[in-house]
Amino acid sequence: MFWAEKRADMETSVVDIFGEPRKDDPDRQTRKVTALFKSIHHGRYVGGDADTRFFILGLAPNAARISVRFWQVTTVGELAGHIVRHFEDIRIVHRGKQPEYLPLFRLLASTAVQGKEKNIPPNLAGDTLRAILEGCSYPRTLLTASVQRCRAEREITYPRAALIKGCLNRATRYSNPDQKEELTVSLDPDNTNPGYHLGRLFAVLEKIQEEANPGINATIRDRYYGSVSSTPVAVFPTLIKLSK
Structure with a gap:
């Protein structure tokens, strides 16, 4: 659950950014993320909502009760920066017909057996979303699940490659801030390693x-x-x- 202290575009944009593209408007998600990138790269959040407080409540079913997974109070500007950082971290070269920005469900489903929602490892969705929203390292279980699916199916898909790249870069960035070298979006012909x-x-x-x-x-x-x-x-x- 999420809401802003006053009306803000981010309240409706979050659903389009993380959700599957709508069948009647398949480019809607791409437009929303592109607009977010432009606003961040210009040093401000479009609409003047940067300082507006934004609240996020993570809930999970627990038997007959609802348990609180996490509670976060941030600002629209900070949240926008974390979301853009996520898409930059998982960005990787891909075929022309594949989506530029992968929805969260498609990323998580790529780690599951047969790509089915019911087979997504427990707690993985919540832990991954929390890492995105807080701008911290992705859960180690996300990297493990991605690699295991690659080995089991003997195929490195676009979503799995994107996740592996993002997990390794974030792990390096937060464990060793002085480390400058990161995996790039595509082939790096100048890499001498x-x-x-x-x-x-x-x-x-x-x-x-x-x-x-x-x-x-x-x-x-x-x-x-x-x-x-x-x-x-x-x-x-x-x-x-x-x-x-």
Whole structure:
């Protein structure tokens, strides 16, 4: 539940920002988030509501009672900044037909078995929303669930990649404020980190194998990823030789 101390656009915008796009207006969410980005990047919140107090009450069912998960008193301007930070943290390159800003439900569903709401891990939704609203690290369970789904389904989807990027960047940012390097939205050709270069090389080698053997069941990712991560100097010479 949420409300402002006086009428403010944020009261209605929050629903569009976090909710699934409406079928009769699929671009509504994108417009709302884009407007929020523009207002923050210009150093103010559109509408002059920046200092208006905003109240957020997180509730959860508990047997026959309702329990309070969290209570937050903030301002419209501060809340807008935290929401924009969230979308910046999970922003990652994607295909043209996919949404620019992923709704919260779609992010959470990507961590669940078969993508079903009932399979979303308990407490994950509340903990994730609280992290977004307070501007703190995402719950560790969110990263774990995303990685586990990638391993189980052997597919790294757009929402999962976005979550993994966001979780790692926030964990680094808040645990080590002096750390400047973060995962970027897309490929960083100027990154000189040896691990980053080896990751790019490994992707190229796997692509070579897939091109040479269409429909292959198990690639070098399935067989060598663990050893490549731990002892790259022993494995990469073999992989390069095999690629030829």
